[in-house]
Amino acid sequence: MSDVTAAGATGRPGTSDLRGFWRWVRAWLVAPDRGKARLLIAGVVAMTLAQVAIQIRFNTWNRDFFDALDKRNPDAFQYQIMVFLVLAALSMTAAVYQLYLKQLLQLAWREWLTRRLTKAWLHESRQYQLEAGAAEADNPDQRIAEDVRLAADLSVDFVVGLLVSITMLIAFVGILWSLSGPLDVVLGGMSFHIPGYMVWAAVLYALIGSGLTWWVGRPMVRIQVRRTTAEADFRFGLTRARESSESIALIRGEADERRGIDRLFGEVRGVWRELMRSQRNLMWLTSAYGTLAMIFPTVVASPAYFAGAMSLGVLMQVGAAFAQVQAALNWFVDRFPSIAEWRSATSRLVAFQDALDDLEALAADPEQTTISMEETKEGEPERLELDQLEIALADGTTVIAGASATIEPGERVLIKGESGSGKSTLFRAIGGLWPWGGGRIITPPREAMAFLPQRPYVPLGTLSGTLTYPSSAESFDKDKQVDVLERVGLGHLTDQLEDDQRWDRVLSLGEQQRLAMARLLLQEPRWIFLDEATAALDEENQDLMMTMLIDSLPDSAIVSIGHRPGLDAFHTRTLMLEKREGGAGFRRAAPRVVSERTRRRRERFLHRRMPV
Template identity: 55%
Template structure:
């Protein structure tokens, strides 16, 4: 597990190191599509609503500042009527402030939700499109844990972005609004320098500016490591979560082999990375807390202290003094936005980097379409025939190593063909190339229409939800009638499940592997595809059940073409012919002996292979109807 952790940390380190100078550009990439795409009208309307309500909040704050002056002046003058009049004004301002704050919160949260929804759907669609979710598992330096990046990191990347954008906008407008007030109220300050005396107009503004600059500089210097630490924390948390999910998904294997002790060691080691990073974060946060605590305490006294000489000289009233203190507080809060939000900025950046790294990985996967790859052509030939044909097909691994060196063959509709070969010769990968999910290699594959094909892996995929949905997959659960589903289950020896069609369970855990494989055959009976591809799809069945399931291709599914991979004895009896993948130094070769009345490729040296390839090329072009 340690080695796995080290491998999985590399992308995170690359995220930070390779994109540091382009962070804002990468963030804008996550926002641009929302504000310029189909959702742009809603995006701009919600953003305008947030801005308008924020401006209303600031207007109320400005009015509160004026109230502050009038209230303390009434208090100093012992004017009872004015005092209670100001209390009434206070209640009105409070009610207005509460109403605007609540509505602004609603609009802001709606903007966050809509943006996140757009981003999640965008990433999900890109991740699922063209089997990218599968291909990315084989690419180097790809963002790990895409599930967490889509579900969790998008939430914080969008929510924190909106919150901080609103906070920054509010701080800028508050600064503009209160600087003028503070400049007017503070008046000039006479400073003696030797025998010279000069005047500093609006000196409280300069005091606030100096105060904020000192605080921001110290905060940046102390808190700068938090950016890298938060990126490492997110990575460590996702690694630990991945380890937990992996054990849950493989709990039976762990339990049977009694591997709990070793898994516990691995989990402790994984969480140890979390603890280590969290200690670094806590240490930095403690240092920052010393500064922010002192800074906040001094901010309440500093403006009163600086303005007090003018109050004691009688130049300003108590109300003006309190108004100066309030305005100074608003100005410093606006200038201190960076100070107050530095930890959140660091955390937000780590989430944005993780989402942006997933976008980069999807871009890398998209480049597969532009590079040299297996050319898969879908649909019938010019004469209307559907065939499965390989011409000069070469299949490579993602790192470029050749797995299948040469494959030339034509399989006609309705044929039953068994593919055999030693383990590791690329039989399953050949199926992946046929399905279009394995792009690495060269050559051509002609396949039938995709909706005429169905693939059956050794472990069938059973989606979450009802048993009805699992049988009908990938069609909608209600596409097939109850009678059709029940008949299919009974035909496949699953009559005991007919009363549980609408139960929602983890069927991949409740059913044995043998039952799952028979359920996949029941799925065939419902969909009745014209082309069926089986990869060890009967491996968990006993001989009697295997014969019963394979008998479907001689009865109910006799018109369907069957291409299967298998090693079980007796499978060849259900097929018309056999293709062999034979291991060789240059990659496995697909060979077949010529048999009367069958379709095949006869290989007798290079000349035979070239002749076969020429014949297949004619078939792919819709040429003569003879067999290769």
């Protein structure tokens, strides 16, 4: 079973980034929700071809303009100025709309990819399972927000740039071939006739530049991956310090937090220095390459000009055509730093998708050893049944082994055990969050169950939306919302139901736990699962909350995890988790008989007003 869990916890580093990303491209182009993707692509291609056609016309204009200057012909010169203005207007129009359509395409591609990854991430507890076991998919927020943006934007940029380069190359190679003519070279007494020699010079120049660029810049891909990871870790450290600001301040932990943040930034600084050195080395090459390119075509073509075989205008046209061919062939050289950044973002996204796919495969493959989750079949009495349940950590360590129990509707069962016996992990397994292990769990229908962890989730938005979560605020009458708040002792908040605040900061943990209890009173689930859900309340308020819950929902089953002795009085049965060699298991306790004293105590609490 440990082999299975290891496979489910990590991505597949051997997966090809390009192949993985190409899967997304194909999926997007055929997806029903692709929007106007194909129309936008067609528009970008059309604007690109228009720009290429204008550049071809500019090339012939270049010849005619300089010939007019060479012949000192003012009429031809003025005419060429008018031609230039028209071409410039067309070129600007094509460039503006190509950019606009390209940006629309980038946004559409990013939106689709973000929705796809978010849907896969926030699906059947995958987001929790990744945090628990998938080390290869750290910082999913960074991957979805930043890496998707980079991957989408740069992908479209690369495709459009490659399209421009290919069409420019096709168009201007013919022009350059026809203009440059042959070159006769004598070496060692042997004569060589080279047709279209300027084309071969451009190809040779670009090949040398591309080869040197790859050789000098290849470490950048690896460094960019490390840089992105270091930046994500640093941002996570800052976010964690902000979210835990109260706890840090109370224990005076600022100095330690600064040391941790300094360490994380040290990783950022170190990897940036590596990247800067790599970019510096590459800049030496590209700067020299670009500077030589300014004069290289003129030098190569100058013998024909001095021999009178071409005019000044033709020389300038040859230089412009050479520059276009060279620019097309230099696509790799010019974009190598961006390619390294794109590979980094793509590599992280593919690893993220691989981790999600592993979890999906783990759940779907019948041969994999995982916890089998089943819902009570229609027509059968609802129940919670643990059948030879084995629960393991993501690394394969077994924490619960061979646990079996059945809980019937309306029962109130307390699960106890010493720290580390696996109580909270059992809670997650029952909720379907924890796939690692074996055996079977039969649960009531998911819509009949409600789970309250020790720290309730408090979403962003109004207090009304927080109270009714995950249902909408409109799902429950406002009078009923006010009533349940008053019943749990939060009556002082009833006039703030429509206030939009960070309620996770406004409310204390005890108030958040009361708010979670109010949700139960609204939703009235048939099965309630509590994991230390009253731990932040004093014993008196805990007893009152439990009493109110039982009397308000008398037919609902309650399964609690807790340590306080006072909880025993509110449950009719206890399941004790005992640590054993090979994994904890249940030791059954005798059914609990509620004493007359406890019954009177509950009645007394029921008729008292909940203190604020």
